[in-house]
Amino acid sequence: MRRTLGRRSALRSLAGALAATLVLAVAACGGDDGGGGTDAAQAGPNGVDDGSELTLWTRAPLEKQAKLLVDAYNASHQNKVSLTVVPNDDYVAKVGAAAGSGGLPDLFAADIVYVPNWVSQGLFQDLSSNINGLSFKDQINKGHLSAGTLDGKPHVLPFVLDLSMLFWNKQLFKDAGLDPEKGPTTLEEYADAAKKIQALKKDGVYGTAAGLNCGGCLVFTWFPSMWAGGAEVMSPDGKESKLADDTAQKVYSTWADLWKSGAVLPSSAGETGPTWTAAFTEGKVGLMFYPATLLSSTPFEAGVSGIPGPGGGASTFVGGDGIGVSKDSKKAAQAWNFLSWMMSEDAQVEVLAKNKDVVSRADLASNKYATADPRLVTINQVAGQGDTPVALNFQQAFNAPNSPWLTLVRNQVLNGKGDLQKDNEEITAVLQQ
């Protein structure tokens, strides 16, 4: 006991030699074991850049953007961030195991739909004094910011925004006698276009595709269709599912009809997620609801617009990942330095927008890269009409491989059986657990 006290006071004097503010911070911690740690709140608006090693975890779908951001940060700062990319399916398990054993990295990103749950479980540090101090706070994407806000205190910033958009292959549109410059504006027109491309009978080419065995893909691509049709998918508190109402039924029946007509890529039926976009990227699918983060890696001429609903409208799922400082981080001030840089114009425009990604600050939406590519302007505009659903049990209700949402969709679209009301009640039951 005496020895620990001795070590702690030695640490204090060392810290005192470095900076008076740090001593104050440590003294304020009192008997707390965070003796050598730093606090993000005391670190000032830009945090600390003192050559610390920081660790950052993210999941594989956002690897490209994460690498670009980390490389740009490491090149311009003394702090060094080392990035760990985890396969999508293993990410929750890895974070969970680390959270239980107190081994979370300094910074970690989370699928925005899981953020409300993880914040309420205390995995992220409170960043309210830092985030509230940002001059452009009102310009930060609201869906992401509110997903990470608990009791009015923001814990999480948007890392990478991933929007679901309607993409179409212009060459295939031309071949099918459709206007390659103007995409379908209603879900009915969408189905019509898919059938026309299917009717070309080109070898290995299909009208459309979807991840029909992938709950997350379906959430990402079909919720916007319902929003565009003027419906809600859940009650505002995220406790009640509304996925059996008229608009939702029209979405299911349109897709059931498409599936029956053979205009959907056959492997869609078993697609669990890893390759759900591959066929479109290879030019074998006419049009599909597709993640905007893949715009830069789509090698052919593709048109982009918002996802239409039955009867019209346009919407998008404002997905992607939020990022925050973990509860286990001892270098919160240094971690905040990364986050504050990430929100700066340098990072948003010169890294993200340059790579044709969506910026997470509204005031930077019409930057020089965006105006050069009209598709980016479309994406940025639709982002304002999009939504990020918030529910504590989102993963279990929708994303899990055996989620009731997946059962509902497969019953309605593929199997042509099942009681829609009952399947919907099953989702509500899980949401309320």
Added chain:
Amino acid sequence: MSANTATRGRARPRGRHALLGWLYATPTAVFVVALFVVPLGLVVKMSVSRWPLLTGDQGFNAPDNFVKAVDHRFFTDSVVFTVKYTVLATVLLLVLGLGLALLVQESSRWNNLLRASFLIPSALGLASASLLFYVFYSPYASPLAPLMESWGFDFLGSPTAALLSTTFLIVWRYAGFYMVLMLVGLQGIPADVFEAARSDGASRWQTFWRVTLPLLRPTLALTTVLCVTGSLLAFEQFYILTKGGPDNSTITVVQLIYSVAFQGQNDLGVAAAISVIVLVALIIINAFQLRAFRSEES
């Protein structure tokens, strides 16, 4: 030699001897305690505690976890499916393993080639083999894709197809392994027994049924226990190939444990409760199997 031990025994007190014995047993004991007893204790503790994945131990709550485990909407389905799969895999593997062993036991020119080709799949890890078949079965990337398209057939598309496709992978992967076990058993049967049977005028079938099979009983017991236990704990092949689909038709018990722990419910307590149930079931099933094989022998 014996006189030597006797004098040494008299010269040293009994306690020293016992101590030495304990010393020799220590390395094994340490491993057993660290790698088996401690984790087992932890699982049992988890199963009687509220233990969410993200927040850790929240204290005692028995028997809530067990109630939740049995009430889980996939519990019954997964037990039924696991048993179905176990029966299918065990019957196929044992029959095929024995058949292959009989085939390569007779000496012929092609013997070594045959043995090697049956055994090669066993050199591949199960997860790697599953990934190999994931591509092979994929209607998108498989070399059989054009064939699948023209026949309108999908290896993993329907519940039955998914079960049979996965069983095929397991048979491909393990048939060679069981062949080797059976071969060892067959070669352990003295040749003069067969000679005696032949001189008594027994037909091939009679020899197999009345001589080979009864003398192979210990090997059959071993392979059955291995195969049943392995199949009841099936995970990798279904996790990689089907993820429990299509339509939740191929969820095994271990997959249920994994999904309760890490995919949505994120509740280690309930997952541990299912693990404990599986453990008890396995102990009972194995005790029953061993007894069944032994009692007829004596």
